[in-house]
């Protein structure tokens with residue numbers, strides 16, 4: 001009898017543990033997915049037209065507001081991965097972002113002819129940051145910026161990425177970087193209205209609302225906080241969003257809630273791994289077509305005419 005009770009207890013404990021693991025209630029990526037799925041969209045058919053997904057950024061026109069996220073270390077999944085991604089973005093006439101890379105890699109990415117936004121890490125050494133800004137300018141990037149959310153590790157100490165020391169940046173340091181360049185400077189990793197105000201104060205020419213694919217547990221989903229941040233920004237500079245975007249429907253929800261464009265990271269990594277630049281191009285086109293499908297059924301004729309009132313919130317959020 002005792003034996004049976006012990007076995008039943010073990011089975012229950014194991015299944016409880018499995019349940020907790022599968023829920024991962026702390027995981028910001030899962031919370032973000034749940035929030036996306038809690039948003040519902042009403043339909044508007046009368047007076048609808050074929051929608052345009054043309055996207056204007058810093059004086060240039062692209063076919064889609066779906067941009068490649070600032071990724072790095074893509075050689076781990078595909079030889080010359082960063083350049084292949086850039087080629088795919090170019091073939092889809094989309095904006096490409098480049099994350100942490102050395103100067104030679106950024107030169108190869110921009111040589112692919114893709115309009116690229118270079119995101120420079122918050123290196124502890126500000127002189128090195130200024131050098132990288134100058135180098136990115138020489139490469140002819142469309143814009144540049146910094147992922148300010150990558151300064152700390154989870155232990156409260158300064159982060160070290162591939163042996164490089166990071167350090168958080170103050171408002172005056174950000175102002176110095178921004179003043180050093182004629183190119184638009186974007187602050188990536190804004191997840192509070194407070195940082196949105198500071199980004200404006202620093203003179204940023206764009207922000208990315210993001211939790212850096214779950215850099216901290218229980219991070220608020222970017223789309224949840226987006227309307228508040230968009231209100232602070234008040235159309236003075238573009239607002240971009242990333243984290244967890246998998247489909248055109250996700251893009252539509254982000255645009256409805258105040259984003260000008262979105263970045264897609266992990267959803268292009270598998271196509272990149274399997275089919276290189278063609279996989280990337282096809283994935284951007286697929287997501288853009290899905291976006292157009294939702295725009296058509298919500299009477300949204302272009303990106304500037306998406307009514308936030310089409311979004312409905314399920315109870316509980």
Ligand SMILES: Cc1cc2nc3c(=O)[nH]c(=O)nc-3n(C[C@H](O)[C@H](O)[C@H](O)COP(=O)(O)O)c2cc1C
Pocket residue numbers: 069070071072073098099100101119146147188210211212213242243244245263264265266267
């Ligand atoms: C493999 C990988 C590398 C990344 N490297 C960088 C980086 O160097 N700089 C940066 O700002 N963000 C980096 N990111 C974060 C992405 O730019 C983006 O914020 C994040 O992946 C969220 O989008 P997603 O859910 O569509 O992947 C990286 C993400 C991945 C998956």
